[in-house]
Amino acid sequence: METEKPSPSQQxxxxxxxxxxxxxxxHATRVLLKHGVDGFSMRKLADRxxxxxxxxxxxxxxxxxxxxxxVERQFMTFRGMFEKVERIKEPLRRLVEMGMTVVEFGLRxxxxxxxxxxxxxxxxxxxxxxxxxxxxxxxxxFLLSTVCEALEAGQFRxxxxxxxxxxxxxxxxxxxxxxxxLVKGDDxxxxxxxxxxxxxxxxxxxxxxxxxxx
Amino acid sequence: METEKPSPSQQxxxxxxxxxxxxxxxHATRVLLKHGVDGFSMRKLADRxxxxxxxxxxxxxxxxxxxxxxVERQFMTFRGMFEKVERIKEPLRRLVEMGMTVVEFGLRxxxxxxxxxxxxxxxxxxxxxxxxxxxxxxxxxFLLSTVCEALEAGQFRxxxxxxxxxxxxxxxxxxxxxxxxLVKGDDxxxxxxxxxxxxxxxxxxxxxxxxxxx
DNA sequence: TAAAATAACTTAACACTGTTAAGTTTGTAG
DNA sequence: CTACAAACTTAACAGTGTTAAGTTATTTTA
Numbered sequence: 001m002e003t004e005k006p007s008p009s010q011q012x013x014x015x016x017x018x019x020x021x022x023x024x025x026x027h028a029t030r031v032l033l034k035h036g037v038d039g040f041s042m043r044k045l046a047d048r049x050x051x052x053x054x055x056x057x058x059x060x061x062x063x064x065x066x067x068x069x070x071v072e073r074q075f076m077t078f079r080g081m082f083e084k085v086e087r088i089k090e091p092l093r094r095l096v097e098m099g100m101t102v103v104e105f106g107l108r109x110x111x112x113x114x115x116x117x118x119x120x121x122x123x124x125x126x127x128x129x130x131x132x133x134x135x136x137x138x139x140x141x142f143l144l145s146t147v148c149e150a151l152e153a154g155q156f157r158x159x160x161x162x163x164x165x166x167x168x169x170x171x172x173x174x175x176x177x178x179x180x181x182l183v184k185g186d187d188x189x190x191x192x193x194x195x196x197x198x199x200x201x202x203x204x205x206x207x208x209x210x211x212x213x214x
Numbered sequence: 215m216e217t218e219k220p221s222p223s224q225q226x227x228x229x230x231x232x233x234x235x236x237x238x239x240x241h242a243t244r245v246l247l248k249h250g251v252d253g254f255s256m257r258k259l260a261d262r263x264x265x266x267x268x269x270x271x272x273x274x275x276x277x278x279x280x281x282x283x284x285v286e287r288q289f290m291t292f293r294g295m296f297e298k299v300e301r302i303k304e305p306l307r308r309l310v311e312m313g314m315t316v317v318e319f320g321l322r323x324x325x326x327x328x329x330x331x332x333x334x335x336x337x338x339x340x341x342x343x344x345x346x347x348x349x350x351x352x353x354x355x356f357l358l359s360t361v362c363e364a365l366e367a368g369q370f371r372x373x374x375x376x377x378x379x380x381x382x383x384x385x386x387x388x389x390x391x392x393x394x395x396l397v398k399g400d401d402x403x404x405x406x407x408x409x410x411x412x413x414x415x416x417x418x419x420x421x422x423x424x425x426x427x428x
Numbered sequence: 429t430a431a432a433a434t435a436a437c438t439t440a441a442c443a444c445t446g447t448t449a450a451g452t453t454t455g456t457a458g
Numbered sequence: 459c460t461a462c463a464a465a466c467t468t469a470a471c472a473g474t475g476t477t478a479a480g481t482t483a484t485t486t487t488a
């Protein structure tokens with residue numbers, strides 16, 4: 001394989017392309033967070049950025065890919081919200097506050113949450129932003145490491161040994177509280193109680209129920 | 215108000231209308247359960263039933279109303295799945311099995327679950343099939359009554375007194391397990407564990423963590 | 429420096445979608 | 459027999475994602 005070094009003009013062009021790519025992503029993100037995924041369309045986005053609809057397809061394969069990249073960036077800011085929680089020493093307490101952070105994120109950025117956790121994203125971007133398995137970038141890895149810590153300290157009941165399983169259980173529980181609120185929160189059929197207290201009781205109750213001391 | 219008694223031919227017409235309504239609903243349900251909500255469209259449905267697309271609008275206000283009624287019927291069959299669980303005497307054990315039933319339903323009828331619990335349905339049908347608050351028809355009421363039973367028997371921790379809150383917590387947790395599986399189950403990013411064991415551990419752990427004995 | 433090639437677009441179109449306005453057939457009521 | 463309303467159909471509107479073909483400008487090559 002011959003690796004031709006790119007000429008200066010090629011580099012400049014590549015830089016320009018990256019810039020317009022970013023510009024499109026920025027606008028797409030803004031539209032998504034303001035009008036939701038239903039209020040987003042390629043044509044509206046094109047209108048907004050002053051290009052024709054087809055121009056976007058020069059930079060992104062299709063709508064799914066574009067949304068996939070937006071989601072990837074949302075995951076970065078999502079991960080950022082866990083910084084405060086990171087310094088909690090006690091793993092089980094950290095686990096609880098991680099759950100509350102997810103809830104916080106879901107309430108603050110509902111459309112973002114919907115996009116990230118209520119939609120399948122089959123199209124995986126090639127150059128991923130977040131590094132798989134690295135707890136400082138991958139949220140799931142961070143959750144997993146916390147569970148592992150508690151596990152190694154022998155804080156869970158003896159029959160619970162699978163860190164992946166436990167992590168997925170905790171995430172699913174918290175996910176459920178937020179999702180039900182986002183999807184059915186307006187339904188007058190049910191006399192809904194506030195989300196945060198419910199989440200607290202759920203996560204703390206779960207920790208108590210699964211830990212050795214409980 | 216003058217209640218004119220309907221003539222025989224009027225009655226027959228009304229019957230015929232109800233019949234085609236049902237026919238449309240039946241086909242709509244079948245399409246939805248086979249091809250999912252994304253594979254459903256008014257025009258395809260019209261094709262299927264041999265009418266023009268607009269004909270459907272004579273029987274239903276719009277797509278949302280039609281889907282709303284389909285969902286309502288799905289809730290009836292959903293409720294039906296709880297019959298076996300109903301005879302469990304011990305309320306906390308019943309609570310656990312109710313959760314497992316929800317999971318069972320979600321795994322067996324994923325598109326149905328998506329339609330019922332992952333979509334907002336602002337349009338409430340006028341003549342509702344299920345009677346609000348009646349535990350033998352309304353699933354939430356059934357859940358609520360079970361929670362109440364355990365609550366009255368003093369089986370929950372003393373600080374937990376709100377039946378609605380507890381019911382919503384339990385439902386959200388189970389909902390989360392199913393939803394995460396349906397939405398992200400294909401994501402190769404995570405090494406997913408089987409759903410049912412996770413659900414069991416979650417619900418039993420939660421019961422243990424929130425109950426007095428735990 | 430002129431010609432060829434390539435990047436970065438635009439225009440026009442296709443095949444869909446939900447929904448409505450207006451027209452048509454058909455059976456009932458007076 | 460006429461009038462009317464029910465139950466439809468046809469045609470159209472406004473929107474969607476996406477592609478094929480054409481255009482313009484810049485860069486590379488002969």
